[in-house]
Amino acid sequence: MKKIFLYACLLATMGSAVSCISDDNNYDYTDVNQIKGGNWNFQDIEDKYNLAVGQEVTIFPKFEFTIDKENPDVSFEWTMDGQKIEGATQQSHTFCFDKSGTHEVSFYVIDNKSGLKYGASTIIKVMAAYQRGWLVMTKADDGRAVINFITPSTMQYKATYDGEEFTRDSVIYKSCEQDVNKNLGKNPTGMILNIGNADYNGYYGMEVYDEVVVKCDNWEELNGNTLEHEVYSLEEFGGDEPAGIKLAEGAYTYSMKAVRAEDGYIYCNPKPNAADFHVGNYISIPINNGMKFKRLFQNYKYGGNYGNTIFALTEDNTLKVIVDMGTPLYSDPSISDNNRRLSGNVCDVVVKGHYDIDMEKMSDDIIELRPAYCAPDNGRDYTTAKPRYVALVQDHQTKAYTLMSFKVQASAYNFSKEYIFLEDWQNRPFGTIDNYKDMAVFSNHNFVVIADGNKLYYCQYGTEPKTTHELLGERKLIKTFDHDIVSLDANDLQVNTYKQKYDYPGQLGVALDNGEFFIFSIIEHEDAASDCYQVTVKQEFPNEFVQNNRFGNIIDVLYKGGRAKGYFNYEF
Structure with missing residues (x-):
């Protein structure tokens, strides 16, 4: 929100832009310097700025007086949170913060001849240093897990749309910090995100919105703001962990934790509080x-009354659902015993409208099963959307x-203890994959990118949002590298397209086995029916700011967006 201030008591009494009363009661009316275009007409100062700790932003408001246009006799003043910034007497000022928080900053220009003071203000939101960005995890020569962090920044540029020029933000990468936490465990195998409740209204007072789980010899969970150690996962058994247990996979929602051990057993922690990552025990x-x-399989939960579902595959290749019905109520983050009484139950899976599809002892192998968030029927609140998933499966015989x-149809208010319905079922032939590596899901844009050896393939899935049109779904080879791919992840940007004029492309992180890491924009070219006929891949990292993209023995890459709604909408 931009607030415009005009301190002109003299003008208020006159009701016009003229002034000057002499001491002998002779009225001498002369024009007063004002801001051209109106007292609110300051340029190049935004409503809001978003920074990470340690990042800089320089604000340089522009204006023009109605009288002294060339060299006005003025002075400048800056305030932050109502306090004058000492030494800030220039038209521009650079801000940099070492702590997260929100600050109101005001800029004033003072006409020295009349003493009139004009101003504009903005909000600077400072995120924690590691709240949003790309994590590249490597394995050091001594076996230690190493996390490197690439921080996104935004840069304004001019764009033209339908003949109209406007200012647009762009995501760029100017900084990369290596070996953020030097005390991690050894023999890493990957990372998992543990995302907290969306808490759209800020009722819970959450300051840490997500965590990073490092899968190594002794799994540990890292604070999402600082990437510092919080707890070892096995400590959350409260001293009652099974003898010799070794963790293999995990799935985390804000209301339940589930881990699978190497021996095939799954253990659950139905959490009693949606705002605390470490409450309760397994x-x-x-x-x-x-x-x-x-x-x-992975699952991220954000809220709403639809029962959550964590998918797991039995040893005889039957797909099951682990129920997670824990839901907090409004401004209270606690989850009652009644709300979570069914959490941890295991249900069968039935495909609605396709009863010929049997999920028991399946003949196909599920290679990947990933959450693919979709807009709800009302097109507004993602917390009320039914969970959507995308799976890559392979036929035993044909290998296709x-x-x-x-x-997933599973309401907390209408739950069957026997089975869970799957609906809007769609199958797309994808052909053969010689050397599957990884899959990234772009749920805002309804496509996946799949890595086959050193190749990237693009493919749409699902239906056009708010219509029943099935997207084309033909796979396209979009990029070939000189080395095999190790890991992929997606930063699926979505913004207010009414305000920004047109959508943003999703961004793909790609790690190679020679230690290189790249970030690309995936630009779709679609027809009137939203079917994609061409894909452009544009490199965003490395770039002119950070040219070194070699990290060593890369194990996994992960994009973290901070708070839950950061995975739906990118806030500049």
Whole structure:
């Protein structure tokens, strides 16, 4: 929000832009210097700025007086949070913060001849140093896990749309910090995000919005703001962890934690509080009477009354759902025993409208199953959307791959203890993959990127938002590298397209086995029906600011957006 201030008591009494009363009561009316175009007409100062700790922003407001246009006799003043900034007497000022927080900054220009003071203000929101950005995890020569962090910045530029010129923000990468935490464990195998409740209204007072789980010899969970150690995952068994347990996979929602051990048993922690990452303990008894599972798939939960679902694959290749019904109420982050009484139960899966599809002892292998967030029917609040997933499956006999997508129908108010419905089921033939490496899901833009050896393939999935049109779904080879790919992840940008005029392309992080890491914009060229006929891949990192993109033995890459809504909308 931009506030414009005009301190002109003399003008207020006159009701016009003229003044000057002499001491002998002779009225001498002369024009008063004002801001051309109106007292609010300051340029190049935005409503709001978003920075990370340690980043700089220089604000240089522009204006023009109605009288003294060339060399006005003026002085300048800056304030922050109502206090004058000492020494800030120039038209521009650079801000940099060592702590996160929100600050109101005001700029004033004073006409020295009349003493009139004009101003504009803005908000600077300072994120924690590691709240948003790319993590590149490597394995050091001594086996230690190393995390490197690439911080996004924004840069304004001029763009033209339908003949109109406007200012647009762009995501750029100006800084890269290596080896952020020098005390991590050894033999890393990957990273997992633990994302907190969306808390759109700020009722919970959350300051740490997500965490990074490092999978190594002894799994540990890192503070999402500082990337410092919080707890070892096994400590959350409260001293009652099964003997010899070694963790293999994990799935975290704001209301439950689930981990799968290497021996196939899954353990759950139905959390009693949505605003605390480390409340409660894992139950040391495996779920579903000791049933064994060979996979536990990722899931991110944001809120709403739709029951959450964590998918797991049994040893006989049957897809099951671990129920997570924990839901806080309004401004209270606590989750009652009644709300979470069903959490940890295991249910069968039924495909609605396709009862010929049997999810028990499947003949196809599920290679990946990833959350693919979709807009709800009302097109507004993501916390009320039914969970959507995208899966990559392979036929046992033909070895051909299929891209599968579906929604989950499971309401906390209408829950069956026997089965969970899958709806809007779609299958897309994907052809063969010689050397599958990884898959990144762009749920805002409804496409996936799949790595096959040293190649990247693009493919749409699902339907055009707010219509029933099925997207084309033909795979396209979009990039070939000189080395094999190790890991992928997506930063799927979505902004207010009414304000910004047109959408932003999603960004893809790509790690190679020679230690290089790249970030690309994936630019779709679509027809009137939103079917993509061409894809342009534009390199964003390395760039003119950071030219070294070699990190060593890369194990995994991960984009973290900070608070939950940061995964839906990119806030500049």
